[in-house]
Amino acid sequence: MNADNRRLDWILGGAIAALLILPWYKIRGGFFSFGWIGDLFTKSDLWPATVQVAIGRWQLWPVLALILGALWLRHARPSGADRGRWLVWLGAAGLVWLIAEGLAIGTRGWNWGLLESMFGEVAGQPAFGAGAVILAVAFTCLISFGAAERGALKGDAFILTSISMLILLVATFVFYPILSIFTGAFQDIDGAFTTEGVARNIVDPKIWSLSCLIGGPSCGVAWRTLFLALCTATATTGLGLAFALVATRTAFPFKKSLRLLTILPIITPPFVVGLSLIMLLGRTGTLTQVIEGATGLEFGRWIYGLPGIWLAQVLSFTPISFLVLIGVVEGISPSMEEASQTLRAGRWRTFRMVSLPLMAPGLANAFLIGFIESMADFGNPLVLGGSGGVLSTEIFFSVVGAQNDPSRAAVLAAILLCFTLSAFLAQRMWLSGKNFATVGGKGDGGMHAGLPRRLAWPVITIVTVWSIFTLVVYTMILFGGFVKLWGLDNSLTLEHYAHAFGITWGEDGLRWTGVAWNSFWTTMLIALIAAPLTAAVGLLTGWLIARQKFPGKAVFEFVLMMSFAIPGTVIGISYIMAFNLPPIQMTGTALILIMCFVFRNMPVGVRGSIAAMAQLDGSLDEASLTLGANSGRTLRRVILPLLRPAITAALVYSFVRAITSISAVIFLVSAKYNMATAYIVGLVENGQYGVAIAYSSVLIVVMIIVIGGFQMLVGERRLRRRSNPPAAKEATA
Amino acid sequence: MSNPQRGAVEFRAVRKDYGGFTAVPNLNLKIEPGQLVTLLGPSGCGKTTTLRMLAGLETPTEGAILIGGQDVTRLPANRRDVTMVFQSYALFPHMSVLDNIAYGLESGGMKAAEARDHAARGLDLVGLAGRGDRLPSELSGGQQQRVAVARALVLEPQVLLLDEPLSNLDARLRRRVRTEIRELQQRLGFTAVYVTHDQDEALAVSDRIVVMKDGHIAQDGAPRELYEAPASEFIADFIGEANVIDCQILSVAEGQARIGVGGAELTLPARKGRPGAARLAVRPNAFHVRTDGPGLEGRVTSAAYLGDHIEYEIDTAAGSLFVVDAASSTARAPGSSVRLQFSGTGVALIA
Numbered sequence A: 001m002n003a004d005n006r007r008l009d010w011i012l013g014g015a016i017a018a019l020l021i022l023p024w025y026k027i028r029g030g031f032f033s034f035g036w037i038g039d040l041f042t043k044s045d046l047w048p049a050t051v052q053v054a055i056g057r058w059q060l061w062p063v064l065a066l067i068l069g070a071l072w073l074r075h076a077r078p079s080g081a082d083r084g085r086w087l088v089w090l091g092a093a094g095l096v097w098l099i100a101e102g103l104a105i106g107t108r109g110w111n112w113g114l115l116e117s118m119f120g121e122v123a124g125q126p127a128f129g130a131g132a133v134i135l136a137v138a139f140t141c142l143i144s145f146g147a148a149e150r151g152a153l154k155g156d157a158f159i160l161t162s163i164s165m166l167i168l169l170v171a172t173f174v175f176y177p178i179l180s181i182f183t184g185a186f187q188d189i190d191g192a193f194t195t196e197g198v199a200r201n202i203v204d205p206k207i208w209s210l211s212c213l214i215g216g217p218s219c220g221v222a223w224r225t226l227f228l229a230l231c232t233a234t235a236t237t238g239l240g241l242a243f244a245l246v247a248t249r250t251a252f253p254f255k256k257s258l259r260l261l262t263i264l265p266i267i268t269p270p271f272v273v274g275l276s277l278i279m280l281l282g283r284t285g286t287l288t289q290v291i292e293g294a295t296g297l298e299f300g301r302w303i304y305g306l307p308g309i310w311l312a313q314v315l316s317f318t319p320i321s322f323l324v325l326i327g328v329v330e331g332i333s334p335s336m337e338e339a340s341q342t343l344r345a346g347r348w349r350t351f352r353m354v355s356l357p358l359m360a361p362g363l364a365n366a367f368l369i370g371f372i373e374s375m376a377d378f379g380n381p382l383v384l385g386g387s388g389g390v391l392s393t394e395i396f397f398s399v400v401g402a403q404n405d406p407s408r409a410a411v412l413a414a415i416l417l418c419f420t421l422s423a424f425l426a427q428r429m430w431l432s433g434k435n436f437a438t439v440g441g442k443g444d445g446g447m448h449a450g451l452p453r454r455l456a457w458p459v460i461t462i463v464t465v466w467s468i469f470t471l472v473v474y475t476m477i478l479f480g481g482f483v484k485l486w487g488l489d490n491s492l493t494l495e496h497y498a499h500a501f502g503i504t505w506g507e508d509g510l511r512w513t514g515v516a517w518n519s520f521w522t523t524m525l526i527a528l529i530a531a532p533l534t535a536a537v538g539l540l541t542g543w544l545i546a547r548q549k550f551p552g553k554a555v556f557e558f559v560l561m562m563s564f565a566i567p568g569t570v571i572g573i574s575y576i577m578a579f580n581l582p583p584i585q586m587t588g589t590a591l592i593l594i595m596c597f598v599f600r601n602m603p604v605g606v607r608g609s610i611a612a613m614a615q616l617d618g619s620l621d622e623a624s625l626t627l628g629a630n631s632g633r634t635l636r637r638v639i640l641p642l643l644r645p646a647i648t649a650a651l652v653y654s655f656v657r658a659i660t661s662i663s664a665v666i667f668l669v670s671a672k673y674n675m676a677t678a679y680i681v682g683l684v685e686n687g688q689y690g691v692a693i694a695y696s697s698v699l700i701v702v703m704i705i706v707i708g709g710f711q712m713l714v715g716e717r718r719l720r721r722r723s724n725p726p727a728a729k730e731a732t733a
Numbered sequence B: 001m002s003n004p005q006r007g008a009v010e011f012r013a014v015r016k017d018y019g020g021f022t023a024v025p026n027l028n029l030k031i032e033p034g035q036l037v038t039l040l041g042p043s044g045c046g047k048t049t050t051l052r053m054l055a056g057l058e059t060p061t062e063g064a065i066l067i068g069g070q071d072v073t074r075l076p077a078n079r080r081d082v083t084m085v086f087q088s089y090a091l092f093p094h095m096s097v098l099d100n101i102a103y104g105l106e107s108g109g110m111k112a113a114e115a116r117d118h119a120a121r122g123l124d125l126v127g128l129a130g131r132g133d134r135l136p137s138e139l140s141g142g143q144q145q146r147v148a149v150a151r152a153l154v155l156e157p158q159v160l161l162l163d164e165p166l167s168n169l170d171a172r173l174r175r176r177v178r179t180e181i182r183e184l185q186q187r188l189g190f191t192a193v194y195v196t197h198d199q200d201e202a203l204a205v206s207d208r209i210v211v212m213k214d215g216h217i218a219q220d221g222a223p224r225e226l227y228e229a230p231a232s233e234f235i236a237d238f239i240g241e242a243n244v245i246d247c248q249i250l251s252v253a254e255g256q257a258r259i260g261v262g263g264a265e266l267t268l269p270a271r272k273g274r275p276g277a278a279r280l281a282v283r284p285n286a287f288h289v290r291t292d293g294p295g296l297e298g299r300v301t302s303a304a305y306l307g308d309h310i311e312y313e314i315d316t317a318a319g320s321l322f323v324v325d326a327a328s329s330t331a332r333a334p335g336s337s338v339r340l341q342f343s344g345t346g347v348a349l350i351a
Helices: A003-020 A035-039 A049-054 A058-076 A081-104 A113-119 A130-149 A157-185 A196-202 A221-249 A255-267 A272-281 A286-295 A306-331 A334-342 A347-376 A379-384 A391-399 A406-431 A453-480 A495-501 A517-547 A553-565 A568-578 A590-615 A618-626 A631-642 A644-660 A676-685 A689-714 B047-055 B097-107 B112-125 B141-153 B171-188 B199-205 B223-228 B233-238
Strands: A483-485 A489-492 A503-506 A509-512 B009-018 B021-031 B036-040 B062-067 B082-085 B159-163 B191-196 B208-213 B216-221 B243-253 B256-261 B264-269 B276-282 B287-290 B296-305 B310-316 B319-325 B337-342 B347-349
Touching: A003 A049, A003 A058, A003 A130, A003 A157, A049 A058, A049 A130, A058 A081, A058 A130, A081 A130, A130 A157, A157 A406, A157 A517, A157 A553, A157 A568, A157 A590, A157 A631, A196 A406, A221 A255, A221 A306, A221 A347, A221 A391, A221 A406, A221 A453, A255 A306, A255 A453, A255 A644, A255 A689, A272 A286, A272 A306, A272 A379, A272 A453, A272 A689, A306 A347, A306 A379, A306 A453, A334 A347, A347 A391, A347 A406, A347 A453, A379 A391, A379 A676, A391 A406, A391 A568, A406 A553, A406 A568, A453 A689, A483 A689, A495 A689, A517 A553, A517 A590, A517 A631, A517 A644, A517 A676, A553 A590, A568 A590, A590 A644, A618 A631, A618 B082, A631 A644, A644 A676, A644 A689, A676 A689, B009 B047, B021 B047, B021 B216, B036 B047, B036 B199, B047 B062, B047 B082, B047 B159, B047 B191, B082 B141, B097 B112, B097 B141, B112 B141, B141 B159, B141 B171, B171 B199, B191 B199, B199 B223, B208 B223, B208 B233, B216 B223, B216 B233, B233 B243, B233 B276, B243 B319, B256 B276, B264 B337, B264 B347, B287 B319, B310 B337
Parallel strands: B036 B191, B036 B208, B082 B159, B159 B191
Antiparallel strands: A483 A489, A503 A509, B009 B021, B009 B062, B208 B216, B243 B256, B243 B276, B256 B264, B276 B347, B287 B337, B296 B310, B296 B337, B310 B319
């Protein structure tokens, strides 16, 4: 029996078992609770597909027929190009049918009135369950196995299956939700088509007004967000460049510690900086009181609004810009600057005429990253927004609370998406191929020219001041948790920590009495599940993009990277719109949180693994293939062990992001699965700043521990036993 | 071993396109079992593409590839009975030397213990017994190269492919290792296809050399044949250095041609030559440099002393010639006039 038939047997066996045994529809209490098994004989929704067909759900007939067709092909035809073609058709037909019937028939029958008038009434159906999911996977496998038998991609079934599975997943968890936003915009409460909501919102002066230019009170939220993003991007790029220059081209004594700054935004929940700013510069803030006491001026509530948000964002995102620009500044070949100097150019002329132009594409890149980050930021505007919010918070407030206007949320989300995607497209189209920075490491000896003196002093001053400011802000966070009522009652206390993380010994043993424990453990659990999944999907995708040639690869890569530019708020709202009703119903479960994290954080894993793969000689893969290993074995035995650093990075990043992110999460949490960040935001809204700060600092500390732990667990690549290899050229002697 | 065709390779009308670019337009090539055949040519000539198609790392756009009489055109690399030694060696840096060698055996389903036994014997074969537990980075370049050969050979492939296997070694080591590879191939009798751009290497190791240019086979034959009877100027210049000069075939009789070059005369195998204008390939060392007497008249334009020989640029009626004189130890001054006599070897008509 050859490999073609063996894998076909596996997947057909699985599909038939799913059709006969597994419940086709979603189980309310969750499949893995297994509580449903008791009700098996009384509730028809729990029955498998074959029984559903028998009780009149005719829409499942084609699924059965297609699987039987595949079974017949398996036994009647030999493996080969001919059978392959039929398998591809069967699989594609199956997937299309699943999608069509799932979307067409909802809980209360036909989803669209047109179909009802054509085909008459139909019984409603719940969302897809275990059986349906397995069948979708089986159909996808049929397509890729068929393609393999036809000889596509040198007949490599492993690669084909990986690619088609990824496409299925990305389509379900990125495309479908985004599409749902746009359809959601055109639906009223009952799901009927209407343009009323869009028409009303698209011209809303609250969004588009430019009145502030002519002296009006405030501009529309779209312009405000754009303005904020431009300001933030400018400031973070400038500061990031200053930091990068100081770290690489001056004799500044604390260069090592500067680099530590770059970790801060990764481990800080996004609204924490905003909170700390309130404690520092708010009405009763420490700094405010000092200055007001000294000068007698009244500062008022300026921190609540665009200036405050801007300050918080610049604090939060400067380290990211620093991280990007340090690579750019270091990447410029020193020999260019040395050449300039030997051509009689002084340091200033060298910097202005050679170094700066070479950095220009990198600066533009940092600017766009700052722009997208600012647009997508949700935590800081939520805390500091006051009356004048930005798009991301407006989206949130238009679905939660009194307003509840999904079509307004959809319109706002679409506007926000347009802004970030344009920035992303600009970055890809305009900057690609314009990178002058050489990837470091090889050959190029020489020293970077020092900064010209007239630049060095201002730059060092700015960096020092900003570093101190950042330090103060973070000290406030750690300190704030121990103060009773900031600004009003500055006595020290452990009350907040006890309230959040209290543990008592009761009669029935240990009891987690603190209010934070519930969300804390949920967060840890979900982050721990999501991290390895994210890393796996990201690395697999990176490997496919870096090492395999397949048609449509450029599009595939582009779409994946694009999902990086979708703001979390948009993802959150889109998940709610997509996964609240059949065919896929996941709201309120832990699964929706996990999926959200996996597909939101995956692009970083992809980038990491592409970068790491670029350092691995492609002949290693080829050597493994010519030695008789298939691509699965090659990936497992050769690539993965060599990618350990990239795996660590992907694991840590996805774990930490799962803990710190708020924008998407706040839409998706439920009473049962509440996440730490969402809980903290709740505390802030109730004015419990002390507890919120205490909880935040615990999170930061936990993440530092986790990052260290991951590092030790995955370990280093062992490529050299000793640092000095033994006498290298044995035969030359 | 029962298959009489085992180790035979055939390319039938193979074409390979990359997008709009054709790397190999139409390749027909047969390789006899047990031979070491070199694909030689400048970079971009299609030799590596040819090798990679044989390995299964590239799929031909058209045509068929046969190994051991079996069509393998659509067979992926891991199911072909060939192995390859890579230019970079491609040793897995995270596995010990023994694990590297056992890797292919285990991929083929062999039990780990047995595979390690085999691998140890393979290591023995290349003279590295006892170094199995080292990491590749702990070996010298030459040793790494031998591990790469052992890793490919333990699978007892029908054909061993070598992609510029010596290019990462220094000049002296290169000479020794190429002798080792040739000895191993002769002793074990496997078919080998060897890609290089270094003509010395090709001349030293091959049973047969296939010279490629722009995806075509420019000439195909035994090393001696290529050197002594180049089919084109390209071959004459690529295999060893040569002065290509115009000449006149005065007469042809009994396979010998009488040839006039700038006033001098000589007799050579006629090959396909007919009386009339022709081209002559003259090796730099095919001359005796004399002060007077018969021969080609010339004037030294530059001279370089290189220890065991002297290199001249000499202007003659047949054009500027590059001449190597190993007989005398003092260089003639530029401007002095000389007579060049043909020494009898190293001259051939270009067919």
